[in-house]
Amino acid sequence: MHIKFLGADREVTGSRHLIHVNGKNILLDCGMFQGKRSQEYARNIGLPFDASEIDAVVLSHAHIDHSGNLPVLVKKGFKGPIYCTFATRDLCTFMLQDSAYIQEREIEYINEKLHRKGQKDNLDAIYTLEDAEHALLSFQSINYNKEFNVTDGVKAIFQDAGHILGSANVTLNIDDKRAGKHITLAFTGDLGRKDLPVLRDPEQIEHADYLISECTYGDRVHEKVKDVEKIVADIVNRTANRGGKIIIPAFALGRTQEVVYAVHRLNNAKRIPEIPIFVDSPLACNVTEVFRNHPECFDKETYDQFIVNHKDPFGFQRLKYVHSVEESKKLNDFKGPCIIIAASGMCEHGRILHHLKNNIETPRNTILIVGFQGQETLGRKIIEKRKVVNIFGKPYRLKAEVGVVNAFSAHGDRNDLLDFAKGIDGLKRVFLVHGEQEQAESFKGLLGKHGIDDVTIPAFGDEIKL
Ligand SMILES: [Zn+2]
Numbered sequence: 001m002h003i004k005f006l007g008a009d010r011e012v013t014g015s016r017h018l019i020h021v022n023g024k025n026i027l028l029d030c031g032m033f034q035g036k037r038s039q040e041y042a043r044n045i046g047l048p049f050d051a052s053e054i055d056a057v058v059l060s061h062a063h064i065d066h067s068g069n070l071p072v073l074v075k076k077g078f079k080g081p082i083y084c085t086f087a088t089r090d091l092c093t094f095m096l097q098d099s100a101y102i103q104e105r106e107i108e109y110i111n112e113k114l115h116r117k118g119q120k121d122n123l124d125a126i127y128t129l130e131d132a133e134h135a136l137l138s139f140q141s142i143n144y145n146k147e148f149n150v151t152d153g154v155k156a157i158f159q160d161a162g163h164i165l166g167s168a169n170v171t172l173n174i175d176d177k178r179a180g181k182h183i184t185l186a187f188t189g190d191l192g193r194k195d196l197p198v199l200r201d202p203e204q205i206e207h208a209d210y211l212i213s214e215c216t217y218g219d220r221v222h223e224k225v226k227d228v229e230k231i232v233a234d235i236v237n238r239t240a241n242r243g244g245k246i247i248i249p250a251f252a253l254g255r256t257q258e259v260v261y262a263v264h265r266l267n268n269a270k271r272i273p274e275i276p277i278f279v280d281s282p283l284a285c286n287v288t289e290v291f292r293n294h295p296e297c298f299d300k301e302t303y304d305q306f307i308v309n310h311k312d313p314f315g316f317q318r319l320k321y322v323h324s325v326e327e328s329k330k331l332n333d334f335k336g337p338c339i340i341i342a343a344s345g346m347c348e349h350g351r352i353l354h355h356l357k358n359n360i361e362t363p364r365n366t367i368l369i370v371g372f373q374g375q376e377t378l379g380r381k382i383i384e385k386r387k388v389v390n391i392f393g394k395p396y397r398l399k400a401e402v403g404v405v406n407a408f409s410a411h412g413d414r415n416d417l418l419d420f421a422k423g424i425d426g427l428k429r430v431f432l433v434h435g436e437q438e439q440a441e442s443f444k445g446l447l448g449k450h451g452i453d454d455v456t457i458p459a460f461g462d463e464i465k466l
Contacts, residue, residue, distance in 0.1 A: 032068025060189025087166025218443025
């Protein structure tokens with residue numbers, strides 16, 4: 001058997017690994033490359049293999065950088081099943097439709113630009129709503145901790161990765177019939193953290209010969225989860241006291257619900273002033289509904305609150321979910337302090353751009369960054385506190401305060417990743433993916449210090465025989 005690394009290699013998006021065994025091909029994830037807008041089209045429109053030759057997909061979770069290119073796969077001839085958990089399937093319904101909507105708008109914009117330059121032919125969208133709906137028909141849901149057949153000689157099992165609702169790590173039990181040997185291959189998907197709000201803690205994979213591990217934060221130790229609320233309370237109080245707005249770019253899936261949950265608790269404890277809170281994202285509204293439908297994925301505290309005490313942790317009096325464009329536009333005229341949470345998380349698309357445009361030049365406001373920001377994205381430039389940033393192609397002075405809370409991260413830090421690898425019995429070799437080169441090298445060094453020496457950081461296209 002061999003693995004071909006075809007995405008999230010020395011970078012953090014576009015997760016995609018191809019396993020070839022017993023004459024069959026299995027894809028682990030089929031994610032979209034996300035990052036600088038100008039590169040996204042070229043990197044997502046094609047596939048580096050023949051889609052009709054893929055027999056099955058095993059999907060770790062619903063984030064677009066893991067699931068977002070499934071519609072392209074199906075459009076180009078994939079006919080097999082896409083295995084994932086129940087919550088992942090429900091989340092993908094909204095995530096893939098939303099992604100298709102973005103692709104359709106994006107191509108209109110690109111074609112307009114090309115027409116102005118004199119080009120007559122139109123480019124096609126990476127995929128359309130119809131393609132996304134078509135892909136969703138191939139999904140097959142599987143419970144956690146229940147072994148299932150993937151292809152000839154290959155069985156898989158999902159365990160809770162504790163990263164977002166429905167997220168799973170994957171263990172493949174493989175009978176390599178040609179080589180006459182049994183191989184256990186584990187994949188972290190995205191590894192979560194202990195004590196994250198709402199979710200259960202990650203489950204440990206007990207045994208594997210090989211591990212494909214993410215290393216997003218392979219060079220960093222996070223602030224403690226329990227410190228998050230204090231940091232957020234300080235920022236909200238400081239900004240509200242000077243009459244400013246707090247603008248929070250957040251992924252619609254996961255981060256938005258975690259921020260809402262934290263603000264809810266601060267609100268109940270009267271640790272922040274009584275100011276309105278807006279979640280300005282139709283996708284976040286839909287995703288929050290999926291959260292409400294999957295209490296089986298909650299940790300005990302959230303389950304008790306939601307099911308036993310009938311309290312909704314994702315809704316409270318001063319929080320408003322904003323659906324329509326008109327309501328969203330009205331927020332521009334809102335006077336006085338408030339919190340606005342909007343997508344996209346890396347500030348490259350979506351309603352957050354309007355809020356940044358309207359608020360970034362006012363010193364009393366705060367832009368609160370709560371998630372990972374890819375290289376060259378607007379979010380990364382804001383963290384770097386560049387004096388001037390471009391929004392919708394126009395320059396704006398960055399005068400607002402910039403706050404950064406890394407403790408919201410739904411990814412384990414280097415110690416969590418190390419503990420996870422050390423907890424696997426029989427591990428022979430590790431492949432590091434889903435981390436920039438610097439993070440991967442740093443984590444490789446840490447693994448080496450703990451006796452895990454055979455560690456590879458594959459480049460895109462590398463094929464490795466096991
Ligand atoms: Zn993820």
